[in-house]
Structure formats: structure tokens, C-alpha cells
Amino acid sequence: MRSPLKFFTMISMLTGLAACGPLTPVAVTQAQQPSSGQTFEDPALNVTLTYPRDWQEQTALPTGTRISGADGFFELSSQTQPASRFEQIETWCIRAANDPSLTASFGPHPKILVGNRMNPAPHGEIGHGCVVLPSDPAGSQAVLYRRSPLSDTSQQILILRADASHFGDIIASLKFPEAGTASPSDSTLCKETPTGAQASTRQVGEFVLHEYALADAGCDPLNDFDLFQARVKGLQLEQQNTPAGRAIESMVELNNRKLAPFHYRLVTHPTNPPSYDLLKGDDMVLAGITNFDWVSVNAAGDDFILWVQQSPRVISEVRLNAVRTLAGQEQGFNTTWLGPNLIRFGVSPDRIEISSNDKLIQSFHAPPSGPTGTPMRLFWSWQEHWFVKVADVLMQDGEIQNLRLGFAEIFGWRVLDDQPLFMMRKDQSYGIVYAGQELPVQYEDILHGDLCCDLTAYQIASLPNGVQFYARRDGVWMLVTLQKVP
Numbered sequence: 001m002r003s004p005l006k007f008f009t010m011i012s013m014l015t016g017l018a019a020c021g022p023l024t025p026v027a028v029t030q031a032q033q034p035s036s037g038q039t040f041e042d043p044a045l046n047v048t049l050t051y052p053r054d055w056q057e058q059t060a061l062p063t064g065t066r067i068s069g070a071d072g073f074f075e076l077s078s079q080t081q082p083a084s085r086f087e088q089i090e091t092w093c094i095r096a097a098n099d100p101s102l103t104a105s106f107g108p109h110p111k112i113l114v115g116n117r118m119n120p121a122p123h124g125e126i127g128h129g130c131v132v133l134p135s136d137p138a139g140s141q142a143v144l145y146r147r148s149p150l151s152d153t154s155q156q157i158l159i160l161r162a163d164a165s166h167f168g169d170i171i172a173s174l175k176f177p178e179a180g181t182a183s184p185s186d187s188t189l190c191k192e193t194p195t196g197a198q199a200s201t202r203q204v205g206e207f208v209l210h211e212y213a214l215a216d217a218g219c220d221p222l223n224d225f226d227l228f229q230a231r232v233k234g235l236q237l238e239q240q241n242t243p244a245g246r247a248i249e250s251m252v253e254l255n256n257r258k259l260a261p262f263h264y265r266l267v268t269h270p271t272n273p274p275s276y277d278l279l280k281g282d283d284m285v286l287a288g289i290t291n292f293d294w295v296s297v298n299a300a301g302d303d304f305i306l307w308v309q310q311s312p313r314v315i316s317e318v319r320l321n322a323v324r325t326l327a328g329q330e331q332g333f334n335t336t337w338l339g340p341n342l343i344r345f346g347v348s349p350d351r352i353e354i355s356s357n358d359k360l361i362q363s364f365h366a367p368p369s370g371p372t373g374t375p376m377r378l379f380w381s382w383q384e385h386w387f388v389k390v391a392d393v394l395m396q397d398g399e400i401q402n403l404r405l406g407f408a409e410i411f412g413w414r415v416l417d418d419q420p421l422f423m424m425r426k427d428q429s430y431g432i433v434y435a436g437q438e439l440p441v442q443y444e445d446i447l448h449g450d451l452c453c454d455l456t457a458y459q460i461a462s463l464p465n466g467v468q469f470y471a472r473r474d475g476v477w478m479l480v481t482l483q484k485v486p
Contacts, residue, residue, distance in 0.1 A: 008206070015065070026236045027481065030262060035187075037050040037051055037052055037053050037173075038052075038053055038055070039049055039051065040067060040074075040076070041223035042065070042076065045076065045078055045156075045158060045447075046148075046176050046177060047076070047158065047174065047175070047176055048171075048173075048174075048175045048176075048177065049074075049076075049160075049170055049173045049174050049175070050170070050173035051067060051074060051166070051170060051173075052069060052071075052072070052166065053074070054069050054070070055067050055068055055073070056069065057069070060466040061077070062078040063075070063079075064076050064077025064078070064159070065116070066171045071163075071165075072163035072165060072166045073162065073163055073165075074160065074161065074162035074166070074170055075159075075160070075161040075231045076158070076159070076160050076165075076253060077159050077160070078156050078157060078158050078159060079156070079157045079159065080153060080154050080155070080156055080157075080242065081154065081155060081157065081425070081428065082155075082425070082428055082429065082430070082444050082445055084155075084425075084430075084445045084446075086423075086447055086448050086449035086451070087147075087223040087392070087409065087449070088391040088392055088449050089114070089128055089129060089130050089145060089146075089147050089218075090112065090114045090130045090367050090375070090391045091391040091392040091393055091402075091408070091409055092145040092157065093112045093114070093130040093131065093132050093143075093145060093367070094112060094364075094365070094366065094367070094390050094391055094393045095393055095400065095402055095403065096132050096143060097110045097112050097132045097365040098364055098393070098395075098400055099400070099403060100367055104140070105139065105140055105141050105156060106132055106134045106135065106139045106141070106142075107134045107135035107136070107137075107138030107139030107140075108135055108138055109135035109138075109350070109365070110132050110133060110134055110135055110139060110365055111132070111133045111135075111152070111350050111352075111365075112130065112131070112132055112133075112350070112365055112366060112368075113130065113131045113133065113367065113368070114129075114130045114131075114367045115128070115130070115204065127394065127476075128146065128147045129144055129145055129146035129147065129158075130144075130145050130367070131143065131144050131145075131171070133164075133167075134164050136164070139164055140163065140164060141161055141162060141163050141164055141167070142161070142162060142164055142167040143159065143160065143161045144158070144159070144160040144161075144171060145157055145158070145159055146158040146160075150470040161176075161384075187224050187227055188221040189215055189216035189218040190215050190216075190227035190228055190230075190231060191218035191227065192215075193213050193214070193215070193231075194213060194215065194216045194475070194476050197213035197476045198213060199211065199212045199213065203485075204439050204440060204441055204482070205434070205437070205439055205440075206434070206467065206484050206485055207434075207439070207482050207483060207484050207485065208482075208483055208484075208485060209480070209481075209482050210480065210481045210482075210483075211230075211471075211478045211479075211480050212313075212478060212479045212480075213476050213477075213478055214228070214231045214232060214233050214235075214470075214477045214478055214479055215476070215477050216475060216476065216477070217226060217472055217475045217476065219231075219476060219477065221447060221470065221477065222455070225454055225455070228477070229457060232479060235479065248270050248274065250462070250464070251292075251294065252266050252276070253293070254295075255292070255294065255295045256304070258295040258297055258304065259295055259304065259306070261301065261317070262280075262304060262320055263280055263281050264278065264279065264280050264285070264304075264306075264318075265279055266278055266289070266292070267279060267419065269287065269288060269289075275288050275289055275290050276289045276292065277289065278306075278308065278318065285318065285323065286308060286310065286316060286318070286323065287310075288310050289308045289309065290308055290309055290310060290311070291308070291309040292306065292307065292308045292309070292437065293306065293307040293308075293333055296336060296337040296338075296381060298337040298339070298340060298342075299337075299339040299340040300340065302320070303319055303320045303337070304318075304319060304320060304337070305317060305318070305319055305335055305336060305337055306318040306319075306366070307332060307333045307335075309332075314333035315333070317332070317335065331345075331346060331347060331374075333344070333379070334379065336379070336380075336381045336386075337381070338356075338381040338384070338385075338386055339384060341356045341357055342356070342357055342358075343355070343381060343386050344356075344358070345376065345379055345388065347366075347374045347375075347376055349368050350365060350366065350368060351363045351365050351366055351368070352364045352366050352375075352376055352388060352390065354388065355384070356399070361398070362395075362464055363460075364388065364390065364395060366390050367391075375390050375391065376388070376389075376390060377389045377390060377391065377450075378413070380413075381422070382415055383418075385397050387413065389410075389411075389413065392408075392410055392411045392449070393410070394410040394413060394422070405424075405433075406426060407424040407425065407426050408422050408424075408425045408426065409424055410422055410423075411423055411448045411449070411460070412446075412448060412460040412467065412469070414462065414467070416434070416465065416466070416484060417465070417484060418465075419434060419435035419436075420433075420436075421433070421434045421435075421467065423446055423448065423460070423469070428467030429442040429443065429444065430442065430443045430444070430445060430471070431443070432482065441482075442473070443471040443472060443473045444471075444472045444473050444474075445471065445472040446460075446469055446470070446471045447469065447470040447471070448460060448469075458470055463481060463483055464483070465483050465484045465486070466481060466482050466483030466484055467481070467482050468480065468481045468482075
């Protein structure tokens with residue numbers, strides 16, 4: 001008999017726009033340029049660039065400035081948003097490249113390039129940015145998003161659009177006269193709780209929200225990592241010592257319920273915890289598993305999929321009476337049962353392709369794979385839906401949820417009591433959504449994104465019937481727990 005638990009699978013890859021800022025007048029220098037062009041200068045945006053001499057028309061737009069000529073144009077604007085340490089700039093390009101309303105601008109197969117991987121021009125001046133390049137010849141324009149250095153409370157996203165034929169030269173001419181610097185961290189602010197700040201507990205819908213003040217916002221969670229973590233340990237909260245362990249235990253328990261009808265089970269390795277062994281009855285199937293995924297079961301209840309990892313180079317797909325160990329660069333953690341259908345994703349140089357029973361059903365434009373692996377971050381199936389996450393963009397059944405819901409970022413997605421819970425950025429704040437409803441909770445920043453090495457301590461962690469994360473509000477960093485009332 002199939003488990004009464006609702007079908008849910010999460011496959012973890014191993015690998016809003018904010019309100020527009022105030023507009024200010026711009027200056028166009030008419031003097032002769034060595035490249036036979038004119039120089040556009042905007043002190044407020046801290047940018048200069050060169051454009052063709054015969055472009056004369058300058059138009060003030062609601063969101064910036066446009067200069068054009070008979071053979072092309074560029075538009076320059078900016079948007080301000082909360083200063084987040086972990087926002088991924090490629091989220092802007094992924095949203096734009098996959099927005100159906102922009103297909104006429106970028107063509108059917110745009111390319112997304114990030115940082116110093118940008119090509120074809122030597123775009124060394126762009127800093128932390130990304131680009132959408134149109135497919136040739138269908139696309140008509142390209143766009144650059146560049147993030148300014150962080151300030152204490154806000155940051156600026158520079159947006160430059162231009163026609164496809166002039167975009168490379170314009171980007172190559174970009175200069176930022178005053179580079180700007182982020183506010184330095186102050187380690188002394190890490191040593192005590194901010195004046196007037198204290199722990200608080202309140203009911204938020206179906207949840208109990210605990211907020212524990214850690215340090216002044218001037219205490220940098222990255223640069224002052226050891227001091228910041230000392231503040232966390234100083235809280236002496238029992239639940240903070242075991243969220244990862246409890247999440248794994250819960251995952252093992254739920255997986256074993258789904259595996260029980262097939263006589264499989266995960267057990268703690270007897271000599272080397274926290275690794276696990278997979279047994280069928282009393283027979284060993286795989287030993288020394290260091291990472292595993294949620295089990296998915298097909299609609300007929302006669303097959304399952306469990307992805308496991310035994311070492312960085314040994315990944316296997318376990319199905320009923322079969323184990324397939326990957327070879328070479330073959331993609332892992334990429335299949336799941338969704339009802340009667342086998343859903344699979346594949347990664348090509350510039351897109352992610354989703355298939356059902358080996359038939360292509362959807363593709364998404366994505367940045368190319370790099371040293372850290374594929375841009376794919378998470379792949380789930382839940383109830384009768386499939387989900388893909390690339391950077392902080394979430395797709396459900398092929399539809400971009402950021403665009404549908406009006407959220408600039410979506411992250412931390414998980415299922416709690418058979419309902420999705422995730423965090424998001426909307427306008428000038430971060431919030432939490434559960435069962436399709438925004439909770440009355442807002443923060444200026446939530447630590448999230450691609451976290452490596454020691455910084456994994458800041459990952460959004462699962463708690464029994466809830467989550468734990470780090471957030472900033474009113475100039476104070478806090479440790480936050482959100483747990484559903486039993």
C-alpha cells in the first residue's frame with residue numbers, strides 16, 4: 001500500500017524588482033572623442049560611456065535616459081534595493097532571459113553570461129554584473145545588470161540596454177570614475193548585543209516566531225565570521241546545536257516510510273556516522289552514503305528513485321532491484337517520479353531542459369556551467385507539480401514564479417505539513433510565504449544563496465516543523481526560528 005504521506009521529492013544539486021531610484025539630470029559631452037564618438041556621463045549613477053557620434057536624440061524616460069540614432073540606441077537607468085550580502089546578480093538576467101514578454105527583444109535563444117565570463121567584448125569594467133545577449137539574428141537588443149558596492153542599507157543596480165550591434169562597444173567603453181567602497185565592518189560591534197535589542201517571541205499565523213538579537217549590522221557575518229559565530233554560540237540555545245542533525249533524522253524517517261513497502265531502509269553506518277548504509281532486508285545494497293535525496297515513488301507504487309552519494313565522484317541512482325552508478329561527467333540527482341511520469345532534467349551549455357518520459361517538455365535559459373558546476377540549484381517534484389530553481393529564480397511547471405508573484409528573489413523553498421514555505425524579496429524588504437500567503441514578517445536582509453565552506457553555517461536550516469535563518473532588521477542581525485504550532 002502506498003504511504004499516506006503526500007508525494008514530495010526534492011533533488012539537491014551538488015554543485016521585484018525594487019522601486020526605481022530618484023532620477024537626476026545627465027550630461028552629454030559633445031567634444032570630439034578618439035573613437036569618433038560622444039561621451040555620456042551621469043554623475044548620479046557614477047558612469048561614463050561612449051556612443052556613436054551621429055546619435056543625437058536624448059529622451060528622459062520614467063526610469064532613466066535614452067539616447068538614439070538612425071541605427072541604434074542605448075538606455076541607462078538604475079534601481080535601488082536592500083543591501084543584501086548574498087543576492088545573486090544573475091537572478092536579474094535569468095528572469096529577463098526567460099520572460100515570455102521579452103522574447104521579441106532577446107530572440108528565442110538568448111545567452112546569459114556572468115562576471116568575467118562575459119564575451120565577446122573585454123568587459124573588465126562592469127564589476128559584479130551579468131549580461132543577456134540576444135540570439136542572432138532574431139534578437140534586437142541586449143542588457144547589462146551591474147551591482148554597485150554595498151552600502152549600509154541599500155545598493156544600486158545599474159541597467160544598461162542597447163541594440164545588439166552596438167552593445168559590445170558600449171559596454172567596453174564603460175567607466176566608473178569613483179569605484180566606491182562598501183562600508184567597512186567594525187569587529188568591536190560583534191562583541192556584545194546591540195543596546196536596546198532583546199529576544200522576542202510572537203505568534204505569526206500558524207507559527208511561533210523567535211528572534212534572538214546577535215550583533216549590530218556593522219558586524220559583518222562574512223568578514224567577522226568567527227566573532228559572529230561566537231555570538232551565536234553565546235545564545236546557548238539547544239535547538240541551534242542540532243538543526244542539521246534533526247533535519248537529516250527527519251529525512252531518514254520519511255524516506256524509510258516510503259522505502260518500507262519495497263523492503264529497503266537507510267540505517268546509520270555502524271562505524272562511521274553520520275554516513276548511512278542502504279539495506280534491502282538484511283542485505284547490503286550500498287555502504288558509506290554521505291549524501292542522499294528524498295525518495296520518489298511512482299503512481300503505481302511499483303518503483304521508486306533514491307539518489308545517493310558515497311564520495312564526491314561516486315553517485316548512484318537506486319531503483320527497485322537496480323543500482324546505476326554514474327560514469328564520467330554524467331549528470332546525477334536529475335530524475336524523479338511525478339505520478340506515472342519520469343521527470344528528468346539535463347544541462348546544456350546555455351539552457352536547462354526538462355523531459356517527461358524522455359520527451360522534452362520545457363527548456364530554460366541559464367548561465368553556462370563554471371568551476372562550481374551547473375547553474376541548476378534545486379529540482380523537486382511535489383504533489384502533481386515539478387519545480388526548478390536557478391539562482392533565486394523558481395519555475396513551477398514551466399512558469400516563472402518570480403514573474404507571476406511579483407517577487408525579485410525566491411529562495412529557501414521547502415514543504416511543511418504538505419504546503420510550500422519559502423522566502424522572497426519584494427520591493428524593499430524580505431519576507432516569508434507559506435501556503436500561498438505572505439506572513440506579516442519583514443526583514444532588510446536574509447542570509448541566503450550559494451554558501452561554501454565555513455559559510456554553510458548561514459544556510460537556511462530545517463527545524464522540527466519549521467526553519468532557522470539569519471536576518472537583519474533595524475540595524476541588528478538576528479537568529480530567527482519559525483516553527484509551526486503543533
